[in-house]
Amino acid sequence: MLTPDQRQAWQHDGCLVLPGFKPAAETDAACRRAREIVAAFDPGATSSRFSTRDRSKLADAALLDSAEAVHCFFEEEALDGEGRLCVPKDRSINKIGHALHDRDAVFDAFSHGAELAALASALGLVRPQVWQSQVIFKQPHIGGEVGWHQDASFFVTTPQTVLTFWFALEDATLDNGCLWVQPGGHRGPGSVLREQYVCERPAGAPPRLVMKPLHATPWPTAAQARALPVAAGTLVVFPGLLPHYSPPNRSAKSRLAYTLHVTDGTAAYAPENWLQRSAALPVRGLA
Ligand code: FE2
Numbered sequence: 232m233l234t235p236d237q238r239q240a241w242q243h244d245g246c247l248v249l250p251g252f253k254p255a256a257e258t259d260a261a262c263r264r265a266r267e268i269v270a271a272f273d274p275g276a277t278s279s280r281f282s283t284r285d286r287s288k289l290a291d292a293a294l295l296d297s298a299e300a301v302h303c304f305f306e307e308e309a310l311d312g313e314g315r316l317c318v319p320k321d322r323s324i325n326k327i328g329h330a331l332h333d334r335d336a337v338f339d340a341f342s343h344g345a346e347l348a349a350l351a352s353a354l355g356l357v358r359p360q361v362w363q364s365q366v367i368f369k370q371p372h373i374g375g376e377v378g379w380h381q382d383a384s385f386f387v388t389t390p391q392t393v394l395t396f397w398f399a400l401e402d403a404t405l406d407n408g409c410l411w412v413q414p415g416g417h418r419g420p421g422s423v424l425r426e427q428y429v430c431e432r433p434a435g436a437p438p439r440l441v442m443k444p445l446h447a448t449p450w451p452t453a454a455q456a457r458a459l460p461v462a463a464g465t466l467v468v469f470p471g472l473l474p475h476y477s478p479p480n481r482s483a484k485s486r487l488a489y490t491l492h493v494t495d496g497t498a499a500y501a502p503e504n505w506l507q508r509s510a511a512l513p514v515r516g517l518a
Contacts, residue, residue, distance in 0.1 A: 232353050241354065245417030245473040248459060249350075252466035257341060258400045262487055264337035265366040265400075269324050272303040274316055295430070295438060295505070297329045299512045304328065308373040322370050332364040332491065333512060342491055347396070348518040351493060354394060354468065358496035360514045362386060362506050366400070367488045369408045374480030376408075379450040382492060383471025384442070385428045387504055392495035393471035399461045400487035408480035410459045410467060413451040417473040423448050424472060429503040440505055450474060493517065 233241070241247045293302055309316060309323035316323055332342035342364055351359045363386075368374065386393040403409035416422060423446040431439045451474050459467060469475065480486055494500060496516075508514050 232349055244414040245470055246412050247468045249466040251464050253398055253464045258463050260337055261341050261489055262400050268327055269303055269321055274320055298506045299330050301331055301334050306370055306373050307375050324368050326365050326367045328365040329363045332361055338364060343517055351517050356495045359493045359516045360496045361491055361493050362514055363492040365490050369480045369486035371483050371485050372481060374408055376479045377477045379474050379476045381424060381472050381474055383424050384426050386492050386494055387427055387501040388494045388498035390498055391471055392498045394493050395469050396491040397467040398489045399463050399465045400489055401463050403486050404460050405458055406482040407484050407486040408477045411456045411476050413455050413474040414457050417470045421448055422472050428505055430505040
């Protein structure tokens, strides 16, 4: 199903951009549903704030719970020093995660189907396993930066297999914080996994989430980064080793995106990965 140019882009750049992969009816339904979930969310019930600048804030029972549930996570700048909301609730959410694809009918339909399964197969996944789904809001004015990282840090398998499926639910532009990638950063001598996000489970203490440095290879320079402004409905796929980031959104427009992280079930999934599934909600494929 891939054209020779697409296959070349995948191998050379480590990035596949498929405009129009999702019709407007599906992206609109996903945006609508995401906003319904936020409307139904009680901000008093949790204070879990998502920040990639201070990852210790992720070390939070709400994050671990979200492996099999649908949780809303606040934008860092949405809360004041006392943890009180200082923007309207519908502008306060950084993301929703992480089992939307299994727990929510609209996102279940969005995340599964013959076309996605065929694409995963064309990209080499023998037995796809969808571990995580997220709606990322990039709220107007306060949508925070997500610094350079590799998604494989969160989904280690042996061998490395995780792919990110990143769907633009709204137009992603240079102004509202589109993705930036390092083309080719997934291959060659610099393509090591730099850090790994692990869940330590000390006896008699609550689990602890830690980002462990693995390799001192520097992150790409600004000159090595390529922006990926894309229209709503575009699917961007990249392998777990590809460094990428997104700048803050200081514009007046939101930038909703939906991501799936998919590994190959023929590879061993690391027991120290933060996201584990119980027998009550086994991991599923894309079909
Ligand atoms: Fe990422």
